[in-house]
Amino acid sequence: MSPVIPLLILVIPLAMFLFLGLCGHKMSHRWAGILGTTGMGVTMVLAYITAFTYFFSGDPSFIDADTHTRLQAILFNQDWLNFYDKLVIRLGFLLDPIAALLLVVITTISFMVHLYSNGYMRDHHGVWEKGFQRFYAFLSLFSFSMLGLVVATNIFQMYIFWELVGASSYLLIGFYYTKPSAVSASKKAFIVTRFADLGFLIGILILSYYTGSFDFTDFTSAPVGGPDSTVYRIDPATPSHILSVFQNSAAPIFMGGSVLTWALVLIFMGGMGKSAMMPLHIWLPDAMEGPTPVSALIHAATMVVAGVYLVARLFPLYLMEPVALDIVVVVGAITALYAAIVACTQIDIKRVLAFSTISQIAFMMVSLGVARPEFHEGLGYMAGMFHLFTHAMFKALLFLCAGALIHAIGSNDYTAMHGLRKYMPVTHITFLVGCLAIAGIIPFAGFFSKDEILTATGEYSTFWYIWMSAVAGLTAFYMFRLYYLIFWWKEHKVPEGHHTPHDQPWTMTLPLVILAAISCVAGFVPMGNLVTWNGVEEVTNPNFFTNLGNLNWGVASVSLAVAIVAIVIATIMYRKENPLPAKMKAALPHLWEWAHHRFYWDELYQFITHKIIFGCICKPIAWFDRHIVDGTMNGMAYVTNKISYAIRGFQSGRIQLYVLWYLIGAVVLAAVTMICVLC
């Protein structure tokens, strides 16, 4: 495959960013929106072509037809910073199953959000939001960064784009920069993820220090057909070689764990920050201060799964250190339960969705963590990627529906909504589809992926299987709670002087309908054929009903039953106005209080940062900085100034003195050297 199309996938969003950023304010709002949307549409088509070529063309650089193995192809790889032969930072384009999958997900959601924002970013009277062009420029920057991240050929490129993604997320969360809460949310998101990235960077440095390489292919794969080949195959021999490099190094053990485990856990820490795993999850709920399309794109579908993607990218290496994977499982499972409980008590609909996102990403993490080649050929890996795909679709749908509701009502609280089903039928139906999908009701998308995850977890350990099933039940419960509280509960009363809420313009409706349609059928994508941890197809010759046929009905019926019971409970409690929820709240006051305040994590961080870090560490350092460091600097400035004043006569303007100094200089130079060398 020629590198032109892949290159364009990256260049078009970048060009859009530069163009809209530099010249956008001179364009009309409408055309800026159309331009941004068209650019993303073209990118989407190119990404589809690339993914389609990768999966279905049968090109020998993409698939080994004899062994049914999908390969990794490096389409281009340009040296960027050349320190010396081994230490080269490259920028390139790696195409493999997960990269192709993510290309499709990112461009699809991004296009939907671009389209949707044309309607969302203006009020009911058609007045455009201030900074509309800037918004589109930032969206393009984000898309560029995210695409660059998923196609990275080496971990350093990934890190660069990782930070770019963080920066564009910062810009978009703080889009309403006159609103103090948005500003502090953007700062919070940036600082927390940057803190996590510190771990990521240290992990990268450890890994590359020992292995002498940044390339993913050097960590996980072996070249196919000669060392100069640009086609690679996942090969367990390579990571086990790296394991032996670590074990044979001078210091293989550090603080009770092997160095490789430390490196992998530190890299996972970067993923925890971006993917909002506990205890680094605190930024994501606040990030909902950004415009809702941004939440749909960045904080539901794409950026927050970067952590999952990172673990998947290095998965063969993680397999070498099962301890690291066990840590992934524990972190994921605890986060999943925590977020699901908190989601049951939130009032702001975007916060409910945010916690639901945290919980669902934790599902993917657990799924990767439990994947082992000996269980169903690494089913968990496939399931995690499958869930990433389906979740991106239905969670973006839910967020865009939430955006439509907020757009219509002007508030984030469900208390201001209630009973909207008659006024906004399209939003109602699409939201319901999203809820059914996330709850895992057959045949919607979430059912299949969640079922695979639970199957894989069951193979790994019964305890975590029960745990995760309970979380799945909670998911169904809080989603339907939200659904009923928005669309049912009691009749909507229109305040005087307001018109009735209604469905939105077509630019907003169309993405909802498309995403709802995808959420209905995405579950039938034969992911086992496309994405596996080592590229070997689990199922060959798939058809539309492959997933249905391969279901483990034991697990599936249990999870279906759990979901249905949860939905029934939610229906009883919230369909009509009734005192049951208040009774529940009164019966478990402490649990409700704790969950409502998100288990006081923010307060804990506040305490740690303000009282302990600021008080005990920062104050002495500040004193040191102010008096010692600044003192030295001021002293240096003072001395420099004095010297400068003292020697100004040196530059007298008299040519005789110039020549004299010249001569003195030459002679002194010679004389001093002579004394030093000869004596």
Place this chain on the structure above:
Amino acid sequence: MDYSQFLVMHREIALLAVFLVVFLYDIFMPKRALGATSWVAVGAFALFTAYSFLMPGTNETAFAGMYVSSGACAAIKNILNVGVLIVLIQATKWADSDLQIMRRGEFYELLLITLFGMYLMISGRHFLIFLIGLETASLPLAAMVAFDKQRYESHEAAVKYMLTAVFSSAIFMMGLSFVYGLTGTLYFSGIADKLSEASPLLICALAFVIAGIGFKLSLVPFHLWTADVYQGAPTSVTAYFSVISKGAAAFAFMVVLAQCFGAFYADVWEWMLYALIILTITVGNIFAIRQKNMKRFLAFSSISQAGYIMLGVEADSAVGLTALMFYVLVYIFSNLAAFGVIGAIENKTGKVEMTDYNGLSRTNPWLAFAMMLAMFSLAGIPPFAGFFSKFFIFTGCLSQGSVAIYILVLIALINTIISLYYYLLVVKAMYISPEEPQIANFRSACPERIGLWICVLGIIALGIVSFFYDSIYTAASTAGIFASL
């Protein structure tokens, strides 16, 4: 004699052809066609630049080894050509002004001749050729400095430059005569073969040679002419002085030190240079802090920058050579951007004081932006090119690995902080200073804008795209790492 040897010098010959074109055009064309002289010069030089880029840099020698052509020589010549092209483009506005219109032909001719001299310095491997190159590159500059006939400072600067240049040539030649007396040859390779052990005479010779070339680079304490000349000379000439003349001399310096004195004397001249670098960077910085005149300010900044360039010589390796050439390239773009802005403002309003730049960003945002980029790049702020050039030159130097070198780089780093202060003073004046803008909004001339655009693109692109550094590295390290400089 085999006249085909001249073909090895095809770059020099082509440069002379450009000179002849401009010369003949200026003399023989009817008066009404003379309006285009500037553009003929720019066009002919642009063609030459393209030619020079397209011709490969092969490793050849001519005239019994007096002259060599190699990948590294070709690369530094190409780098200088880019700089000269920008200078020529920026100078057109000034050269076409009413005061200069009678003698602009001479300006271009003198400039091309000095460039020819620099070419000889770069490629000469015999001190006779080298000396001819050095003189050819020095003396016409005095005439160029005196170009603003009606300005008193211009004359003063020319006289000061002339006298110091003559004096330094004398010292340089004295050093050469010592060398010749000791070895009986003026070939670089012959000198290297004959030198065996340190003697007082040789150390003297070495010091004088370093002083002679140090004059061109304005190393402290051979720098005292610099500020007066930079301030007095027309801005285009100052720009030419500060980048092109310096770039050529830096490369030639490395050739002389590495090839003549490399084998036995490396530890001697490295210590000499060590002291000069510290002096140059520090003194340049300390003086730059106090300057109020932009040209004088850039003069001292360029002294300090020359010290950084010398770090590449100090490294004494192919990596150091690459870093040196890359530094020169980046320095060309950054400094010419600064001089481009100064020249544009001077041509329009005649103002050159730093206080005149207060609030420039409000009246002329694009000029202020170009100036800011130039200052950031000169100060070495990432991601602009200046950061990478400093980074490469430091790493190149550090790869030598001795403790003394670490101290040297540390001192250079501390000086970078000091330099940040005065570069940011300019940015502060333009962007933050609340005072009333001194310079009204104006539209700069088209060639000035073209020149600035090229510089700005260079500053940004060199920081991001690795191609340039890589190709310089390839040129510097092909065919016997260091022997065939």
